[in-house]
Amino acid sequence: MIRESYPICGGSFENAGVASSLLKARLKQIGVDPAVLRRIMIAAYEAEMNVVIHAHGGNMQVSLDDRYLDLEVRDEGPGIEDIDLAVKEGFSTAPDEARQMGFGAGMGLPNIRKNSDYFRIESQVGRGTYIKATINLRPCEESIERKNSIDVKAELCNRCLACVRECPTGALRVHDQGPEVLAHRCIDCALCIDACGRNALGMKSKSLSHGVAGERAIVVPSALLVQFGFFVDPEDVIGVLGEKGYNPVLNGAGWEVSLRSAVSAYALEENSSLPVISPVCPAVVNLVETRFPSLIPNLAPFLSPIEALLSENTDKPALCIGLCPAMSTAIRAWYQEPEVIVAHPSMLFEALSGSFAPGGGVASREREWINSKKPPTGILIISGMAEVNDMLERMENADVRGIDVVEPYLCSYGCFGSPLLPENSAVAQARFRASSLFNKPEGRAVRREGLYSARRGTRLHPNIQEAMILFSKIDRVCTGLPGRNCGRCGAPSCFALAEDIVLGRATRDQCVYINNSEIKERWN
Amino acid sequence: MENTEKEIFLDELAARIGARIFNVPCGDDRKGGRKPVQFVYAGDKVSELLNAAEEDTLLVTNLSNPQLFRIAELMDIPGICLVNGAQPPGEMLKLVLRNGTAILVSDEGLFETCGRIYGCLFGYMRGEA
Numbered sequence: 001m002i003r004e005s006y007p008i009c010g011g012s013f014e015n016a017g018v019a020s021s022l023l024k025a026r027l028k029q030i031g032v033d034p035a036v037l038r039r040i041m042i043a044a045y046e047a048e049m050n051v052v053i054h055a056h057g058g059n060m061q062v063s064l065d066d067r068y069l070d071l072e073v074r075d076e077g078p079g080i081e082d083i084d085l086a087v088k089e090g091f092s093t094a095p096d097e098a099r100q101m102g103f104g105a106g107m108g109l110p111n112i113r114k115n116s117d118y119f120r121i122e123s124q125v126g127r128g129t130y131i132k133a134t135i136n137l138r139p140c141e142e143s144i145e146r147k148n149s150i151d152v153k154a155e156l157c158n159r160c161l162a163c164v165r166e167c168p169t170g171a172l173r174v175h176d177q178g179p180e181v182l183a184h185r186c187i188d189c190a191l192c193i194d195a196c197g198r199n200a201l202g203m204k205s206k207s208l209s210h211g212v213a214g215e216r217a218i219v220v221p222s223a224l225l226v227q228f229g230f231f232v233d234p235e236d237v238i239g240v241l242g243e244k245g246y247n248p249v250l251n252g253a254g255w256e257v258s259l260r261s262a263v264s265a266y267a268l269e270e271n272s273s274l275p276v277i278s279p280v281c282p283a284v285v286n287l288v289e290t291r292f293p294s295l296i297p298n299l300a301p302f303l304s305p306i307e308a309l310l311s312e313n314t315d316k317p318a319l320c321i322g323l324c325p326a327m328s329t330a331i332r333a334w335y336q337e338p339e340v341i342v343a344h345p346s347m348l349f350e351a352l353s354g355s356f357a358p359g360g361g362v363a364s365r366e367r368e369w370i371n372s373k374k375p376p377t378g379i380l381i382i383s384g385m386a387e388v389n390d391m392l393e394r395m396e397n398a399d400v401r402g403i404d405v406v407e408p409y410l411c412s413y414g415c416f417g418s419p420l421l422p423e424n425s426a427v428a429q430a431r432f433r434a435s436s437l438f439n440k441p442e443g444r445a446v447r448r449e450g451l452y453s454a455r456r457g458t459r460l461h462p463n464i465q466e467a468m469i470l471f472s473k474i475d476r477v478c479t480g481l482p483g484r485n486c487g488r489c490g491a492p493s494c495f496a497l498a499e500d501i502v503l504g505r506a507t508r509d510q511c512v513y514i515n516n517s518e519i520k521e522r523w524n
Numbered sequence: 525m526e527n528t529e530k531e532i533f534l535d536e537l538a539a540r541i542g543a544r545i546f547n548v549p550c551g552d553d554r555k556g557g558r559k560p561v562q563f564v565y566a567g568d569k570v571s572e573l574l575n576a577a578e579e580d581t582l583l584v585t586n587l588s589n590p591q592l593f594r595i596a597e598l599m600d601i602p603g604i605c606l607v608n609g610a611q612p613p614g615e616m617l618k619l620v621l622r623n624g625t626a627i628l629v630s631d632e633g634l635f636e637t638c639g640r641i642y643g644c645l646f647g648y649m650r651g652e653a
Contacts, residue, residue, distance in 0.1 A: 046571065101587065
């Protein structure tokens, strides 16, 4: 961890930019990637110039570790009256002197925001302004090593290939020694977990018993609160968790409502690409970034409800129950232990075992709901991998008209369908909608600063020319394979095996048709 | 922002648009003063120039204050083209030249200069391409 502080003289253009210049020299010594350095310098220079133009003086503080750089700029200036207005492009209160020098385009704060992954601004009129910009030192498109949250227990695998066939992005391979997840392709959709009948695949999480977690806030996705049989209202579950020592007990229900209305409002904005895709499901976001990069502009720039909830809970360490691998990965990308611990739903079930009498089915008031209440209007909720994939394909072909907002979930029935949950997903959803938490406006939507970027996941090489050479090699190898896509080699298709061969992940004799003369003869 | 679709060296460009060039290349050292550019961006707003400043972009601007050179230093751009025969401030010039940024000074205005650069890159101007 490195911490540096640079003073900024306000009001004088003479030394303006010196702090940024010193910072640059330092970061160059450290060897920060040039593309990242560029983003940092834009943010730092714009922030510094804001102090020079508007304030009497201030200070730039920089701290960095191996993952993030935090840029904090404080000033003792006049403060900002209307922050929402100040961050709008084109709004500026710069004096004429600054405008003559080319400043005052009203691009300063938007520029900082655009070039940082997290951006916060606080201001008090008459007191000063504080800006914090966090920049990921390894930009998403550069890091080929991606994190995911699929856990492999190879000893339980019987090499049935169910996961290989189910995986929508071709990220799974089954070798003799068990399954392997290619992290750069995995979108954490959990279909493989659902497909595996032997629990060889699961969600990566900290194994801990609930006693460890005292003194922490607990963050519970709403779908978890309706897993305890009928008659058990989510509020009751929250109450029991409070008795077990968690304080506060935060649930995502209200935040989902806020996100929904924020996304609907965003769809009405002038320059949004319709239909807008709600980022409610992090696995869908991953899918868009991997398979449908042309739809990235359609993703509404907000955090998912649980991420938003966590970003507002800054004062207390939290235990977050990860509902699915995608949610866990999204949280672990931003928060480190022990600040936020991500736990498996089973931990919650263990903590609450014996608190509620088990009972499946739907209570009478829930039956009433099924007959009377209607789902929210004006937005299209789609769930399930096949449906979502089909919708995104149609959107990519511009074949979707008259729909403004799409709210896609990769699991059937939304988060209620997570394979890590025991209750039937339709029943859980009905129970939730009949509960006191349904449509309760709480929490708020939080804008996402580090915006979406296409994943290089399926690209073969960072250099496009190299990638094309590799591609033609793969094509050539593929023509020498039988083309039956049987999966016996452990790759989902002959093309995937060809890719593995070219990239050194597999050898040609893994193909049973090539390796076994008897089979070869029978099929030829 | 115009993509030149091929690299052009700044000393060559300066000669063809009739601009003076500071930080003249020594020999054929491409890493020194003789830097190729692939993009050209013209503007008069610091924030816009900052956004456009990449390591293969020539900035053309009618600004010529120290802040402009600060951008050049921070963003590692290959060159800046000043217009209206602007005299770059001495101190800042030293700083920028040390950094390896080439300074072009055109005696024409921003419009005329951009027109010449465009013509030079795309050969649309009669007699010059």
